[in-house]
Amino acid sequence: MRRIAISIALSSFAFSAAPLAAAACWQPVPGANSIVFTTTQAGAPFQGQFTKFAGVVCLGEGSGRDGRMQVSVQTASVDTDLPELDAALRGPDFFDTARWPQASFTSESIKALGGNRYQVTGKLTLRDVTREIAVPFTFTPVTGGGARLDGKLDFERLDYHIGLGQWRDTRWVGDRVEVTFSVALTPAR
Amino acid sequence: MVPLLNTRERYGLIAQLFHWIIVVLVILQFVLGFTAHGLPISLERLILLARHKSIGITIFVLVVLRLAWRLYSQPPPLPPSSHPLSNTAARLSHALMYALLLAMPPVGWLLSSASHLTVAWFGLFSLPNLVGPDKRLANAMLLTHESMAWLLLATVSVHVLAALWHHFLLKDAVLLRMLPFTRRATGKQ
Numbered sequence: 001m002r003r004i005a006i007s008i009a010l011s012s013f014a015f016s017a018a019p020l021a022a023a024a025c026w027q028p029v030p031g032a033n034s035i036v037f038t039t040t041q042a043g044a045p046f047q048g049q050f051t052k053f054a055g056v057v058c059l060g061e062g063s064g065r066d067g068r069m070q071v072s073v074q075t076a077s078v079d080t081d082l083p084e085l086d087a088a089l090r091g092p093d094f095f096d097t098a099r100w101p102q103a104s105f106t107s108e109s110i111k112a113l114g115g116n117r118y119q120v121t122g123k124l125t126l127r128d129v130t131r132e133i134a135v136p137f138t139f140t141p142v143t144g145g146g147a148r149l150d151g152k153l154d155f156e157r158l159d160y161h162i163g164l165g166q167w168r169d170t171r172w173v174g175d176r177v178e179v180t181f182s183v184a185l186t187p188a189r
Numbered sequence: 190m191v192p193l194l195n196t197r198e199r200y201g202l203i204a205q206l207f208h209w210i211i212v213v214l215v216i217l218q219f220v221l222g223f224t225a226h227g228l229p230i231s232l233e234r235l236i237l238l239a240r241h242k243s244i245g246i247t248i249f250v251l252v253v254l255r256l257a258w259r260l261y262s263q264p265p266p267l268p269p270s271s272h273p274l275s276n277t278a279a280r281l282s283h284a285l286m287y288a289l290l291l292a293m294p295p296v297g298w299l300l301s302s303a304s305h306l307t308v309a310w311f312g313l314f315s316l317p318n319l320v321g322p323d324k325r326l327a328n329a330m331l332l333t334h335e336s337m338a339w340l341l342l343a344t345v346s347v348h349v350l351a352a353l354w355h356h357f358l359l360k361d362a363v364l365l366r367m368l369p370f371t372r373r374a375t376g377k378q
Contacts, residue, residue: 041235041239041306041307042235042236042238042239042242042309042312043239043309043311043312043313043315044306044307044308044309044312044315045307045315046306046307047305080305081304081305081322081324082304082305082306084229084230085230087230088230166231166232166233167232169232172232172235172236172239173232173235
């Protein structure tokens, strides 16, 4: 069901069966992924996730310098296991999903850090705010031709206008948000 | 001056402190719990419930210490004039209040855990989640917690009426012996 935002056309290697082909592009395997965010409420850790997102990651052979990454998350897919809270998070004080149905990340460059480690620099857009961030991640080929992408980033939610009005209070709702992602990838086609 | 330990005639300072501090905290719990219950998702509700949870943990610890103290320092016996039936009623209602005060915090903890909300003590440390998110369990625990609150309110009402009955109708010292500022704790027979 997951729609892939970025199309295929990018890669002439799309039909290559080899998992580490040069500048190969990958997309998430539907249903095998998570984007989890952790913040705090009243001093206790609080977790939720986004269940619907799409993206593509392309890594060049060896150095990976010429790679790129694009991710878009459906903000309305926020899920905290508390339906009442999910409704509030979709509302105007938080993600305002009616006005901003997508949150996105678009890379500017990907640096290989050695081994399976990389760092991507790019622009994160939440609501009406776009800021440049650097995100380290690992890219691990798995048997069967797939791969796994894991990483985490953190930011201050108020920098992105997440939590307006009464929710600006950072004593009760933490400002710092950590996002971890673990995504199973399949060659894009 | 009230002695620290319980005597044959009256409760000592330690037992009285336990009693009256728990009285104040339980009243706060009712106010916080019922106020929060009527509110939609909001920062105010988050704050009220955070305090409710912190105070609940505090009450649980105080009740455990209080029971330990009760074992160490025997409470004064009921007046020999009182009816065996009223003695039994007193023992039963005391046991029920202790049972509810001990059971309500863990039920609330379970309710929070099942609701995917971690419990913290005044933001200083958090308790582990007892179970994963589970809406049915959360609903059952909410109903249990509420029913226990009503039962506690009923039992406390009986307790207060009984104390007043002892004081004003039986004219014994049962109420006075739990009050810190009364000189004479032995009632007129």
